[in-house]
Amino acid sequence: MTTGVLSLDKRVPRIASTVAEPVLVRLALILVSLTFLGLFLFVPLAAILFEALKHGLGAYLVSFQEPDAIAAIELTLLATAIALPLNVVFGLSAAWAIAKFEFWGKQVLITLIDLPFSVSPVVAGLIYVLLFGLQGALGPWLAAHDIKIIFAVPGIVLATIFVTFPFVARELIPHMQAQGKDEEEAALVLGATGWQTFWRVTLPSIKWSLLYGVILCNARAMGEFGAVSVVSGHIRGETNTMPLHVEILYNEYNYVAAFAVASLLALLSLVTLAAKSLVEWTSSVEQKENRP
Secondary structure: OHHHHHHHHHHHHHHHHHHOOOHHHHHHHHHHHHHHHHHHHHHHHHHHHHHHOOOOHHHHHHOOOOHHHHHHHHHHHHHHHHHHHHHHHHHHHHHHHHHHOOOOOHHHHHHHHOHHHHOOHHHHHHHHHHHHOOOOOOHHHHHHOOOOOOOOHHHHHHHHHHHHOHHHHHHHHHHHHHHOOHHHHHHHHOOOOHHHHHHHHHHHHHHHHHHHHHHHHHHHHHHOOHHHHHHHOOOOOOOOOHHHHHHHHHHOOOHHHHHHHHHHHHHHHHHHHHHHHHHHHHHHHHHHHHOO
């Protein structure tokens, strides 16, 4: 019996070594991945920075002092600041309902959450134009009450919310489904209120997924172009976000200013990537520490 066990133990490393990929295959896969990242990520980023700083740091900084650039940055931050908390509220509510309850139309709700992933942002913008434009369904009533949505800030915020609302919900739903309802039910049995259960039981367990969703939602909101382009009207200094401002500057052959603003968007993307990596690393460390 002992001999059989020992011989089996000796055979295990050999089996594992035969399953492992050959060195050449691993090197080829790594090389392909790095080449792809280099061509489609690092080279474009380097080109943006090179073009932005082509005429010196002074010209680069002047690009951000123009009133139109300042207005575009402010509008982008404003739209993101409004869309982000609303998406967090929706994401938490939808994830809680889908993961914790059974109700009629649950699958329909899950499908609708994925709608912005399957619908072109341009189509989403056109939907808002058909609803709130002067010739739209609600256009005459809005005009009669002097309410402006299309070609104004409210339309930009609505378009931003539409293209970003799945991110928080989609990060939370699988986590909360895997978590189950045992901990919440135990807290309620021990006398905790629903609000106390959420803050002390549910939220600590989903905090990393929530933060991950917030980071992705923030990045998508700042970089949105298609839907915002349709509803904005491209009014300089009023309804142009940073991506739209880059397009206008580039079409006017103002390459230095265009690439300067584009570099700011790229920098925000890198910050988002760093924050995403930090969240993933911190979450994995915490999970290892909590394992029995």
